[in-house]
Amino acid sequence: MGEPRIREALDGVPEYRPGRPPNAADDRVPYKLSSNENPFPPLPGVLAAVQDAAGTINRYPDMGxxxxxxxxxxxxxxPVTDLAAATGSVAVLYHLLQSTCESGDEVVYAWRSFEAYPIAVRLVGATPVEVPLTPTAEHDLDAMLAALTDRTRVVIVCxxxxxxxxxxxxxxxxAFVAQVPEDVLVVVDEAYVEFAATPTGALxxxxxxxxxxxxxxxxKAYGLAGLRVGYAVxxxxxxxxxxxxxxxFGVSALAQTAAVASLEAEKELLARVESxxxxRDRTVSAVRDLGWSVPDAQANFFWLPTGERTTEVAEVFGRDGLSVRPFxxxxxxxxxxxxxxxxxxxEVLRRLAG
Known part of the structure; x- marks a missing residue:
């Protein structure tokens, strides 16, 4: 007897690993700092709108x-015709690759970057082409251009x-986009753009x-991680x-309602982002003063290039009731x-630096 066949492409697909929840450390409050979640509750008016919409969950959401x-x-x-929504921007990326890539095609992106990229690329049968970041942890745009071939269908800039x-x-x-061939799709992933100091001009x-x-x-900035709604322009x-x-019917009625209500609370959003x-800037400055190297931080997180000490340092955070995201x-x-x-x-990094 045989068994059902599993696609061979899955053999090379890494498993997505979400940020772990924290473990309690003595009597102190544990904090989850591993998933880039917004610590603020939903914006004003969002909960009330969701509660009203909850009475209709016996019906399908508006598919359009x-x-x-x-x-x-x-x-x-x-224009409305230039929009496409899905269950988070990562789902939109999956759909983009499904609609543009076939077996043998290539997708170029920086590495290290969002860990869902190699998964999404391999799931459609395409080949990931990972271009190393610069020593300052930035995109090497010239190297990414040099990595483009006749088989490149998509290039991702996060x-x-x-x-x-x-x-x-x-x-x-x-300047980068101007040098990419017109038949190659450039995907600019701006999941954290609200926290950046300067706009990218991507829109x-x-x-x-x-x-x-x-x-x-x-x-991220809007604080609706639990409802899963993202979109493409x-x-x-x-x-x-x-x-x-x-x-x-991928985007639930509650998610659609919450997203619309969140867009209406822009003043409050900007205040939270500013906070x-x-x-971020206070924390990064303090960490650098302790002697740690931290690249330019433009999102709601920062990066510690701990190299071979990564697992050891992450475990120290864990013992202090802090879950962080080690690579x-x-x-x-x-x-x-x-x-x-x-x-x-x-304080943890002060002890480790001591």
Missing amino acids: ATELYAALSRHHQV TPNNPTGTAVDAEALA ELSRARDNVVVLRTFS APARIATAVRKVALP LVAE AGDGIRITVGEPEANNRVI
Whole structure:
């Protein structure tokens, strides 16, 4: 007797590992700093809107995401036809690759970058081409251009980059895009863009070119990680293709409602982002003063290039009730949390530096 066949492509697909929850350390509050979650509760008006919408969960959500697309259209000043939503920006990326890549195609991205990229690429049968970051943990855009071949279908630029936190500025991104062949899709993953000091100009590039897609999410700055809603701003032809391959009714009614309500609370959003950026900068400055090397931090997290000490350092954080995100042999990503959590991060690193 045989057994059902599993696609051979899955043999090379790494398992996605989410950030671990913290373990309690004595009587102190544990903090989860491993998933880049927003420590603030939902924005004003969001919970009430979700509670009202909860009475309709016996019905399917609006598959066309009509109200969400209308709100995003107003927010970004783009046509509704240029939008495609899914369960988080990572799902939009999966749909993009499904609609553009086949076996033997190549997808170029920096490494280390978002750990879902190699998974998504291999799942569609394409080949990942990973271009090392610079010594300062930034995208090496010249090397990425040099990595493009006749088989390249997509190139991904993650800015700010997860997990290193560095960003690509507007001038560099525009120069990069101008050199990418027109038949290669440039995906600019801006999951953390609200926390960046300077804009990338990616939305303007998407309006001006037929091969630029921008990914955004409500999981980070907007604090809706538990509802899973992200979207792409893309040329209409690309957005239509993404919507074609998306799972029917993928974005729940509660998620759509919460996203629309969040867009209406922009003043409060900006205040929270400002608070988190201030905490990030305070924490990074203190950590650098202790002698630790931290690359330019433009997201709601920062990167410690701990190399071979990564596992050891992560375990020390764990014993202090802090879960961080280690990448064995490379470094540790630490989310900016409540001031109390950030103070404990500084104290742990002070002891380790001693």
